[in-house]
Amino acid sequence: MLSKIKLPIDCFGILVYIIPMKSKIKMSVVDLVILGFLLNEPRNAYALAQLVEKRNLSRLLKISRPVVYKSCRRLNEAKLLKSKTIRDSEAPERVIYSVNSQGKKHFYKLMEYYSSRISSFHFESNSFIWNLYHCEYKEGLKMLKNLQMELTSLLTGMKTHEKEDAVANANFCVRMVVKQYRMILATKVCWINEVIEEYIKQGGTQ
């Protein structure tokens, strides 16, 4: 993003800004998704936000309508996009974005980046496990069984989803992501079963 750096001194009564010719753009997983969509076809920010919602991408990463708009602005300001304003007598003005050659380079840089590092992943329910020792045995067991039921039903849902036409006939990439979620849920079901077994065996969290 172009950033204006204000000099400490107000030279000649005019505030002086240095605008760096090229500035670093941070690595962003949202930018990767937006550039990917724009490589398929030029779109405006509104259409991108709709696509993100339609594809249920918020399941895959922390993404929302305002985040999509911000990403478009950021990529455009960093000169990684071409923008074209469409004026139509009926509809309001629209800015259509497409990826330029610098943007394409940045896309592959992001692909390289996210294929070479695993950022930490969080499961909110682990904060419950972490604090289980504050619970009485029976109460703790009831809560563990809540989690077991929740995970088992999520796994069943995911297995059904995987067999639906929209996924079964989808491209390799989509199928692999869904497969991963199914495998992880299956692992979490195994894990909670083992946790409950051990919890019962030792009569609590001792």
Add this chain to the structure above:
Amino acid sequence: MLSKIKLPIDCFGILVYIIPMKSKIKMSVVDLVILGFLLNEPRNAYALAQLVEKRNLSRLLKISRPVVYKSCRRLNEAKLLKSKTIRDSEAPERVIYSVNSQGKKHFYKLMEYYSSRISSFHFESNSFIWNLYHCEYKEGLKMLKNLQMELTSLLTGMKTHEKEDAVANANFCVRMVVKQYRMILATKVCWINEVIEEYIKQGGTQ
């Protein structure tokens, strides 16, 4: 949290506020962790933040020093904590928090809440998989192998960590969380191996 609601009319020249007697506090996984720590022993916000860092809790959930401070303020304002100010001639004033009976009720409510729902979980590297079809075969394969190497080395590290005294001798809850991470990493290694196999078999993402 107590919130002041300003009336639209300035009655009698004095601004009128309605202070609700009881207000709803949102469900927060950070509040769960903070209440859990305070149930063990009373502490000030600084000591809590240090504990979070020492226990590497940022691996488990999105938590940071400012988030800990905010949680203390929020819980205290919601009257879920008792606070006691310690004045010492040598050190600066400290506010020590402990959990009151309302706070204890809220803790169990949070435990119940997080044991009964799985929030969506995100893996940043999936945005790379999602966009793999933009890559040439050889380039895509190289990136998939990056991910394979990364996941395999994380799994090795986690297995070593699990055998270290600090984990092996830890309480049930800590051991179960570490076990879960190891099982998930093992699943992700299986998954990437299968992805690469299928990618090679069909010569790319077709």
